[in-house]
Amino acid sequence: MDRADRPGAGASRGGQRRAVLPTDVRCLVETDESSGVVRLSGVLDPPGTGRVRDALLGRLVDRPGPLVADLTGLRVTDPALWEVFGEVRRAVHDWPAADLLLCDPTGAVSGAPAWPTLDGALAALAATPLAAVLTVDLPPVVGSARQARQLVCDGCARWGVAELTEPGCIAVTELVNNAVAHARTPMTVRLAPRDSTLHLAVRDHSSRLPAFTGLAPLHTAGGRGLLLIDTVARRWGATPVPDGKVVWCVLHPDDQT
Template sequence: MAITYDVRGDETVLIGSIRGSLALEDVSSLHVNLLKSLAEQPTALLLDLSAMHVTDPLALSVFSATTRQAARWPETPVLLFGPPPPTRELLNGSAYRRLIVLGGLAEARARLAEDPGAGPRVFEELLPVRGAARHARDLATDACLRWDLPHLAGPASLIANELVGNVVDHAHTMMTLRLSLLPRYLTVAVRDGSPVEVRLPVDVPLDARRGRGLMLVDATAHAWGCVLTADGKVVWASLRR
């Protein structure tokens, strides 16, 4: 049976159900789908493995890769639950010791209740018009001051300015700016409707009028990246608190 992935929302938590036989050829497509779930920036991603069987044990590395991305951004807990005994035995191996594997959905919810991890967030829908970047700067500065992080107001407003400006200049779609205060990082993320991934430009001088936005983000942020979604992409950057 081919692998399938279905996801449903439950308040701010996403629950993904993986069904079928997991083989190496399924890893790439499943990883993309899991990253799309993370791009929704839920407070947690819970993965139901009760109907999943493993054809090739190496394919389980998809969960390690997803968990590593989640730790970088959006710092979302990824919990696996309900694997059949043979799969549970494989996940108990040393290669997967960083994964959180639980017995069922109730146990996963209880784990989240002990350490919910979600902090304050700011959302704003923006039009791709002149002035959007300035508004993004103001929102980032206000959030940093409200969260008692004045030292991050400058870097966060710069990142917000460049990410929003990039959408205005290139994607030309509606966008959502999100600032999130997480245990270790302040993150700035902009979601737009263009599926074109952004990449760091090459051979663009810092004093150039255009094309240097991502270079500034790269120089300012602790980490940044681009994740494709079902209807576009999210470009994110994090700053150490």
């Protein structure tokens, strides 16, 4: 059913505009475009979990900062289906400035911080404001790596982690060049500090995931970008998202010796 065919689709509470994303005929995901709240309602059954996961990941990749999923109006056909929310939180744990909080009146969900009321979850969201994040949208051209390196230099200077400037530039260069060479789509580069670490990510619009097979033979050209990332990063990985993927890495000052 098209959005225009659903009574009240796109309506708002308090005059706020919201997008309504269909998952299946039994479960609806409503995204409040003016806040970090996603409301789930109806009945979630096994076929709907993948679409719920995609809806949450899609919102998290498009909007930096923590997200609140309001489960007040949601029921499940099997208690094991609550695990989808823990899965989403684990998937974004190392993304720059990303987290999933829950309003869960049932107390049934594990794997993500939860509050029994939306007011409680929103208070927690307000208590952890988005303190620092830098983002730039780049085209799939070779010169984009230079712009990404400048973003890393600016961020490391601003956040007092100068020792991560060089490894951050190495990592972001390889992430961007990999997207230029293989994804060939526009990309979003995002970075944020967390304690003493630096979190970097490049989101592109290709579903092709990077494959790291270890050391490249000496007689081959290329194939060393992921090795460089693996060398400078404490951990890294790739997360499929709707319409593409996020390739991320975490840099720690203790590893740069």
